[in-house]
Amino acid sequence: MKRVAMAVALLAVALTAVGxxxxxxxxxxxxxxxxxxxxxxxxxxxxFKQLAAExxxxxxxxxxxxxxxxxxxxxxxxxxxxxxxxxxxSFNSYDVGIYCGTGGWIDLxxxxxxxxxxxxxxxxxxxxxTQYGGKKCALPLLADTYGLYYNxxxxxxxxxxxxxxxxxQLTADAKKLTVRNPxxxxxxxxxxxxxxxxxxxxxxxxxxxxxxxxxxxGKAHLASDSAWGKWLTWQKQLIDWYGYxxxxxxxxxxGDEFSASNAFEVGKVAMNLDGEWRVAFIKAEHPTLDYGTAxxxxxxxxxxxxxxxxxxxxxxPKNGKHTPQAWNFVKWVTTNTHALAExxxxxxxxxxxxxxxxxxxxxxxxxxxxxLKIFANPKSGTSPIMASGASYTNLVxxxxxxxxxxxVKNLPGGLSTLDKQLDAQVSQAKGGGVP
Amino acid sequence: xxxxxxxxxxxxxxxxxxxxxxxxxLVGFSVFFGYPLVMSAYLSLxxxxxxxxxxxxxxxxxxxxxxxxxxxxxxxxxxxxxIGVLVPLQVLSAFGLALMLAxxxxxxxxxxxxxxxxxxxxxxxxxxxxxxxxxxxxxxxNTILSHLGISGPLWFQDPSWSxxxxxxxxxxGVGNTMIIFLAAVLDVPRTLYESAxxxxxxxxxxxxxxxxxxxxxxxxxxxxxxxxQGLQYFTQAxxxxxxxxxxxxxxxxxxxxxxxxxxxxxxxxPVLLYQHGFTDFQMGYAxxxxxxxxxxxxxxxxxxxxxxxxxxHEAGR
Numbered sequence: 001m002k003r004v005a006m007a008v009a010l011l012a013v014a015l016t017a018v019g020x021x022x023x024x025x026x027x028x029x030x031x032x033x034x035x036x037x038x039x040x041x042x043x044x045x046x047x048f049k050q051l052a053a054e055x056x057x058x059x060x061x062x063x064x065x066x067x068x069x070x071x072x073x074x075x076x077x078x079x080x081x082x083x084x085x086x087x088x089x090s091f092n093s094y095d096v097g098i099y100c101g102t103g104g105w106i107d108l109x110x111x112x113x114x115x116x117x118x119x120x121x122x123x124x125x126x127x128x129x130t131q132y133g134g135k136k137c138a139l140p141l142l143a144d145t146y147g148l149y150y151n152x153x154x155x156x157x158x159x160x161x162x163x164x165x166x167x168x169q170l171t172a173d174a175k176k177l178t179v180r181n182p183x184x185x186x187x188x189x190x191x192x193x194x195x196x197x198x199x200x201x202x203x204x205x206x207x208x209x210x211x212x213x214x215x216x217x218g219k220a221h222l223a224s225d226s227a228w229g230k231w232l233t234w235q236k237q238l239i240d241w242y243g244y245x246x247x248x249x250x251x252x253x254x255g256d257e258f259s260a261s262n263a264f265e266v267g268k269v270a271m272n273l274d275g276e277w278r279v280a281f282i283k284a285e286h287p288t289l290d291y292g293t294a295x296x297x298x299x300x301x302x303x304x305x306x307x308x309x310x311x312x313x314x315x316x317p318k319n320g321k322h323t324p325q326a327w328n329f330v331k332w333v334t335t336n337t338h339a340l341a342e343x344x345x346x347x348x349x350x351x352x353x354x355x356x357x358x359x360x361x362x363x364x365x366x367x368x369x370x371x372l373k374i375f376a377n378p379k380s381g382t383s384p385i386m387a388s389g390a391s392y393t394n395l396v397x398x399x400x401x402x403x404x405x406x407x408v409k410n411l412p413g414g415l416s417t418l419d420k421q422l423d424a425q426v427s428q429a430k431g432g433g434v435p
Numbered sequence: 436x437x438x439x440x441x442x443x444x445x446x447x448x449x450x451x452x453x454x455x456x457x458x459x460x461l462v463g464f465s466v467f468f469g470y471p472l473v474m475s476a477y478l479s480l481x482x483x484x485x486x487x488x489x490x491x492x493x494x495x496x497x498x499x500x501x502x503x504x505x506x507x508x509x510x511x512x513x514x515x516x517x518i519g520v521l522v523p524l525q526v527l528s529a530f531g532l533a534l535m536l537a538x539x540x541x542x543x544x545x546x547x548x549x550x551x552x553x554x555x556x557x558x559x560x561x562x563x564x565x566x567x568x569x570x571x572x573x574x575x576x577n578t579i580l581s582h583l584g585i586s587g588p589l590w591f592q593d594p595s596w597s598x599x600x601x602x603x604x605x606x607x608g609v610g611n612t613m614i615i616f617l618a619a620v621l622d623v624p625r626t627l628y629e630s631a632x633x634x635x636x637x638x639x640x641x642x643x644x645x646x647x648x649x650x651x652x653x654x655x656x657x658x659x660x661x662x663x664q665g666l667q668y669f670t671q672a673x674x675x676x677x678x679x680x681x682x683x684x685x686x687x688x689x690x691x692x693x694x695x696x697x698x699x700x701x702x703x704x705p706v707l708l709y710q711h712g713f714t715d716f717q718m719g720y721a722x723x724x725x726x727x728x729x730x731x732x733x734x735x736x737x738x739x740x741x742x743x744x745x746x747x748h749e750a751g752r
């Protein structure tokens with residue numbers, strides 16, 4: 001009987017030991033699962049997953065689950081429902097004011113400080129569009145930079161030597177490059193300044209004119225900033241030269257922006273304001289297109305070389321379960337020069353730290369190099385980050401579309417009313433009601 | 436006494452049975468209508484951005500809605516325009532088609548199918564089709580018009596033609612209402628027509644004194660439904676604006692900037708409400724907009740129903 005009891009006791013000890021050992025092994029081999037939401041899809045999503053795999057290989061303690069095709073609606077809904085992932089990213093910075101202002105995305109300041117990450121690693125513009133109200137709730141993850149694409153073959157045919165640098169040159173070249181049908185309709189357009197066409201939004205067009213949105217107190221001042229009046233007057237005059245209806249009809253017959261029948265790619269538009277990603281599109285869709293890239297022509301010579309910047313932002317939602325691990329990944333993907341260069345090569349967006357724009361790993365490309373310079377230019381700018389998010393710039397765009405259609409008869413008066421509406425909108429978004 | 440108690444017990448059992456039978460509806464109504472309505476009313480008095488807790492602001496959202504938001508009255512005007520033009524035209528065309536189909540002698544089934552088929556097209560697909568057909572530069576309609584020497588309009592690209600284009604789309608898909616009218620017209624007793632004819636009534640008089648009174652409840656139904664659908668007009672306006680603005684490949688993901696394209700002419704009240712609630716994340720303000728829509732819908736429906744007593748002839752009344 002004693003022997004049996006001894007055997008049972010030994011068996012129990014052995015089983016317990018095996019259990020503990022296997023539990024420990026299981027504990028060691030089960031990495032922390034991090035879910036990462038990104039907006040990319042298809043080819044770009046694969047590139048990001050490859051980057052995530054590289055991180056995972058170097059950090060076996062985490063397992064990344066990357067989910068693509070995410071937009072801001074899904075992010076907000078998940079944060080509300082308490083089911084937000086560990087890391088979130090948005091395709092643009094328009095809603096940073098909402099994310100930072102509400103605390104939906106956590107303030108990264110202390111985490112950055114603890115890791116020795118300084119904002120000086122990033123250009124000033126990207127620092128601006130990843131913060132709001134003193135909270136740094138996001139970091140840039142590659143950037144989109146805008147410049148001028150011009151068709152060299154059409155330039156040669158029209159006898160134009162190089163890309164325009166001033167507004168006067170832009171206007172003259174646009175007219176030279178425009179071809180009309182016998183009935184007066186447009187066959188080929190020099191440059192299309194119509195707001196709403198492809199990438200044309202006011203915040204990208206106003207930068208070369210030096211316009212800003214708010215005064216030092218944060219109040220809208222479009223009426224008193226003369227750049228707005230000058231840009232809008234120039235824009236309307238050029239649209240009227242084409243003929244508003246002519247231009248609308250011309251645009252209606254153009255191919256989709258993100259397809260091989262893009263108007264610039266097929267030579268329907270000789271010059272176009274567009275982002276750096278177009279370089280990759282042209283390479284894939286029209287590799288023989290003879291074109292060049294340059295900064296947008298500027299009203300003031302000192303602004304030439306600058307441009308509009310925006311881009312993907314990444315952060316950590318509130319109530320995250322693995323904030324330290326999530327931060328480690330965010331830190332790596334936004335500040336590691338190798339990671340940024342590799343991802344930039346893959347999806348042809350601008351790498352978003354100052355160091356990474358000089359990385360030797362970047363595949364040299366003359367067309368793309370223009371955008372690296374624009375990105376590094378200290379006078380480059382971005383959209384205003386406001387409490388009301390994207391609706392702020394939408395309201396401006398709404399006004400400009402009415403202006404270009406000839407529905408605004410008194411421009412200074414219209415801009416003055418717009419200023420009041422913008423301030424009221426911001427007040428409303430902050431919960432302050434009608435001012 | 437005992438009999439009274441038994442009657443009372445029987446009545447209670449009946450009431451309990453009714454309650455049990457109605458409970459699925461009661462639960463659905465409370466969860467999907469009652470609760471959201473109460474919450475909307477509450478949130479409309481709060482600043483609520485979906486990410487932080489609601490904060491009481493009283494009537495501030497309503498003040499912004501009625502006195503500041505530059506797009507409110509544009510959206511209200513557009514919505515009223517659609518109701519004022521689309522609903523009567525839909526009712527008239529559905530009624531006209533039903534009359535024609537009721538008189539058809541040959542190929543009745545084929546014609547009924549042909550006229551009903553558009554109603555089966557999903558609204559997004561139908562709208563996409565219309566925008567492409569009416570493309571001023573490449574669409575077949577303007578191409579044919581140009582062969583005839585006519586310069587076609589810009590349709591969905593022109594603020595004065597965008598709403599009429601949506602009306603055409605609405606009339607094209609009138610099949611559901613047409614079927615209801617057809618059933619009502621075919622249901623009018625032949626004897627009434629024969630009696631009227633014997634009394635010397637002509638076709639117009641038969642229509643005025645026999646057909647219309649007989650189908651008046653259906654007319655009321657079509658009018659009320661049309662107005663309510665008009666107040667909730669969203670999908671077609673949302674998709675048409677996005678596609679016409681140049682986002683053919685992203686019809687389901689229209690950016691806020693293209694809502695109402697061109698020039699706010701297709702900006703309907705529900706579209707603006709959606710934008711504020713789900714794009715701008717101002718759910719408190721969007722709730723105030725929803726409450727206003729609810730009150731207007733209720734008032735309009737009540738007015739139509741109360742007025743209908745003068746012209747609707749219920750059987751047996």
